[in-house]
Amino acid sequence: MASRSTPARGTGDRGIGDVVDIDVTSEMQGSFLEYAYSVIYARALPDARDGLKPVQRRILFQMAEMGLRPDRGHVKSARVVGEVMGKLHPHGDTAIYDALVRMAQPFSLRLPLVDGHGNFGSLDDGPAAPRYTEARLAPAAMVMTAGLDEDVVDMVPNYDNQFMQPSVLPSALPNLLVNGASGIAVGMATNMPPHNLVEVVAAARHLVANPDADLDALMRFVPGPDLPGGGKIIGLDGIREAYETGRGTFRTRATTRIENITARRKGIVVTELPYLVGPEKAKAKIADVVRAKKVQGVADVVDLSDRKKGMRLVIEVKTGFNPEAVLEQLFRATPLEESFGINNVALVDGQPRTLGLRELLRVYVGHRLEVTTRRTRYRLRKRQERLHLVRGLLIAIADIDEVIAVIRSSDDAAAARTRLMAIFDLSQAQADYILELQLRRLTRFSTIELEKEQGELERQIAELEEILGDDAVLRRVVSEELAEVAAAHGTPRRTVLLESAGSAAVSGAAAAGLPTGRGARSGAGAVPLEIADTPTSVLLSATGLLARTAEDSPVPRSGARSRHDALASVVPTTARATLGAVTSAGRIVELSALDAPTLPPTDGPPSLAGGVPVTELVTLEPGERVVAVTAIETDSPVLALATAQGVIKRVAPGDRPVRGEAWSCISLADGDVVVGAVPASDDDEIVLVSSGAQLLHFPAAAVRPQGRSAGGMAGIRLGEGERVIHLGVVGAGRAEDAVVVTIASSTGALPGMAEGSVKVSPFALYPGKGRGTGGVRAQRLLRGEDELVLAWVGPHPARAVGAGGQAIELPDLDERRDGSGRPLTHPVTAIG
Structure with a gap:
């Protein structure tokens, strides 16, 4: 509604002037649009290129300008805040410090960009004041800002046109996906979860090489988010929807296990919480719902978390209550299970x-x-300019006496410049450079150095021109740089992806959380968690995921293909059976089949994406890992074990002590470890593959079964520095169907980063040798390769997977027994 025009009372006396009539609606609309524009573009939303909001970008740039590199000392956070506020960001110190703190918190970002020293807060408490904390750039931030001095991005003025700042950072790592983002603008918001750097880089490299790659191809590398605190993501449909449309929802669940906290009481131990949920918040909420009688069966909640052991929240369960039923109540009523809404809103070409x-x-x-x-282009221009000067200097040194004479006979520098340009056909830049020449450079050695520099500059110019002239070469350079970033800063996945919760169904009083012991209401007797002892198969994937098949699912044969990951061990058993996890330390650790999540029924091969890491279900010593899963009943098949030092042993896994949940199955020499464990009857063929590219196979009957304390016998003769990398068993009559897969690489390559070469050949090509001999060569090593890093022997077809469980294509069968391999398209983590 417009105001009426009225003269201002007394304005003539004060000299203020007339009142201007405005339309309030138009004024409010205009002002609100300006405010919304400022919030959206200058504060709340990240740029899709570097994944940073303006305040974050200005903090990293200013810290780089201050020289706060990882190899320098920390400085007060207040100093950083002051520099950023005074030069680049005019919105106040609180906003700057809040952004600085978040970039230093390992529980907020998957890859922190600021290295903080002091109290930078926790999930339950805020940080100290900036005068008490110190900061410097983290190593990952250096690759975000690298190259700013080489004209790689546009520089724009700051708020008062006194300083220049980058419009976007070069960002050699995909920061937006790796660290995620959150922000509330006007009329829109963004909420993006963090991801694993190695997986995102693998997907980016695939897109660089294949610009038309579809979503399914990219999701082979990025199966889902990877949250800083680990935990589990339940249900993958929402993730795929978000990856397709930019919007979706998934559930994050705490990592828990049931333990005996006393001789007669069980407890729920929480080792990882959902994203941005702190232990104090979870503890307080549990106490609230217990007091409100929304959850029954909880006796106490104790927070035993510390810096050394990490997260450990112990929920004591009252006697007579089913721990699984109590846990399901906690998932429904407390932050032990949270929803995360993905809303991938970012600025692209200045537009949200x-x-x-x-x-x-x-x-x-x-x-x-x-x-x-x-x-x-910048480097090419600089090298061309330098080459131009070097060529002029070589001309001057070749006729140095005449150059000196020309300079001495000239009246001034301008005259000398003009005469040098005329006599020696030099440019002005070359003549100026010669006039600034120091006499100590006029030596024969300097001439040699200049000629060497000239050759190096010409070589570099040719390489740079090739990059600019060939799009394929440019893409290769980008891909290689991304691989270097992943190798330097990548870490293993922390968050487990589950297609379903994998929890057993409960009913009756247990499902309702009612008491099941003395004092229970009439009609509510003791109702244990009943699971029928039906046939099932427990599956261990090549990347360490454990699961079991549903009752009505087909039992896969060993080596069968899976829709996600590859199978390393397949144990036909029953749902309530006790199995054994064979470890690299030569131990067998008891493992309940009930602990393995049940995969959803399927008519085809199972998907191991619904599995859980086997390390979460067994207690291991530092450095110990699970190599296989086996049955441990008295009538279980004899188990073959192989060690890295070439020892072979067969032992009955059912030969276990009366007491104890773990026992030794082989006596290992100092420094030796178990590399494989496979059931092997007398009619089977045992196969050993060494890092020296030697393969040996001999009848299993040549290895007599021994007791638990025995140390085995000689299996394969190894060369200096070699080790056994694979133990395989080929069943009787199955030699024609078996294949040998070998992957060669360099010992200097980082695990999981080197692609190397691979060969797949029929097992029938390899002649058998006697036990304790050296075997035959399985693959000829190429230049740059010095050992086999992976091998596998089993039924055709074999399956190779990457770090995230995604399938890696293997070449066709090679009929050459000792031929060389073919280059791999992507690094292989395991074969199964």
């Missing part, structure tokens, strides 16, 4: 857009291609 996984990667890859192109 909702992006799926492919669009996010496409924008980032396009940014890196542009950055690399601009950097290459």
Whole structure:
């Protein structure tokens, strides 16, 4: 509603002027739009290229300008805040410090960009004041800002036009996907979960090489988010929807296990909480719902978390209550299970857009291609300028006496410059450089150095021109740089992805959380968690996931393909059976089949994405790992064990002590470890493959079964520095169906990063030898390769997987027994 025009009372006396009539509606709309524009573009939303909001970008840039590198000492956070506020960010010190703190918190970011010293807060408490904390750039931030001095991005003025700042950072790592983002703008918001750097880089490299790759191809590398605190993600449909449309929801669940906390009382131990949920918040909420009688059966909650042992929240369960039923109540009523709504809103070309996984990667890859192109042009220009000067200097040194004479006979520098340009056909830049030449450079050695520099500059110029002239070469450079970043800063996945909760169904009083012992209401007797002892198969994947098949699912044969991951062990058993996990330390640790989550029924091969890491179900010593899962009944098949030092042993896994949940199955020499364990009857063939590319197979009957305390016998003769990398068993009459897969690489390569070469050949090509001999060569090593890093022998077809369980294509059968391998398209983590 417009106001009426009225003269201002007394304005003539004060000299203020007339009142201007305005339309309130138009004024409010205009002001609100300006405010919304400022919030959306200058504060709340990240740029899709570097994944940073303006305040975050200015903090990292200013810290780089201050020289706060990882190899320098920390400085007061207040000093950083002051520099950023005074030069680049005019919105107040609180906003700057809050952004600085978040970039230093390992529980907020998957890959922190600031290295903080002091109290930077926790999930339950805020940080100390900036005058008490110190900060410097983290190693990951250096690759975010690398190349700013090479004209890789546009520089724009700051708020008062006194300083320049980058419009976007070069961002050699895909920060938006790796660290996620959250922000509330006007009329829109963003909420993006963190991901694993190695997986995102693998997907980005695939998109660089295959610009038309679809979402399914990219999700082979990025199966889901990877949260800083670990935990579990339940249900993958929402993730796929978010990767396709930019919006979706998934549930995060705490990592828990049931333990005996006293001789007669069980407890629920929480070792990982959902994203951004602190132990104090979870403890307080549990206490609230117990007091409100929404959850029954909880006796006490104790927070035993510390810096050394990490998260440990112990929920004591009252006697007579089913721990599994109590846990299901806690999942429904407390932050032990939370929902995360994905809303991938980011700025693209200055406009807010909702992006799926492919669009996010496409924008980032396009940014890196542009950055690399601009950097290459800058370097090419600088080297061409330097080569021009070096050529002029070589001309001057060749006729140095005449050059000196010309300079001495000239009246001034300008005259000398003009005469040098005329006599020696030099440019002005070359003549100026010669006039600034120091006499100590006029030596024969300097001439040799200049000629060497000239050759090096010409070589570098040719390489840079090739990058600019060939799109394939440019993409290869970007891909290689991404691989280097992943190798330097990548870490293993922390969050487990589950297609379903994998929890057993409970009913009756247990499902309702009612008391099941003395004092229970009439009609509510003791109702244990009943699971029928039906046939099942317990599956161990090549990447360490454990699961079991549903009752009506087909039992896969050993080596069968899976829709996610590959199978390493398949144990036909029953749902209530006790199994054994064979470890690298030569122990068998008891494992209940009930602890393995049940995979959903399927008519085809199972998907191991619903499994749980086997390390969460057994207690291991430091450095110990699970190599296989086996049955441990008295009538279980004899188990063959192989060690890295070439020892072979057969032992009955049912030969266990009367008491104890773990026992030794082989006596190992100092420094030796078990590398494989496979059931082997007398009619089977035992196969050993060494890092020296030697394969040996002999009848299992040649290895007589021994007791638990025996140390085995000689299996394969190894060369200096070699070790056994694989134990396989080929069943009687199955030699024609078996294949040998070998992967060669370099010992200097990081695990999981080197692609190497692979060969798949029929097992029938390899002649048998006697036990204790050296075997025959399985693969010829190429230049740069010095050992086999992976091998597998089993039924055809074999399956190779990457770090995230995604399938890696293997070549066709090679009929050459000792031929060389073919290059791998992606690094292989395991074969099964």
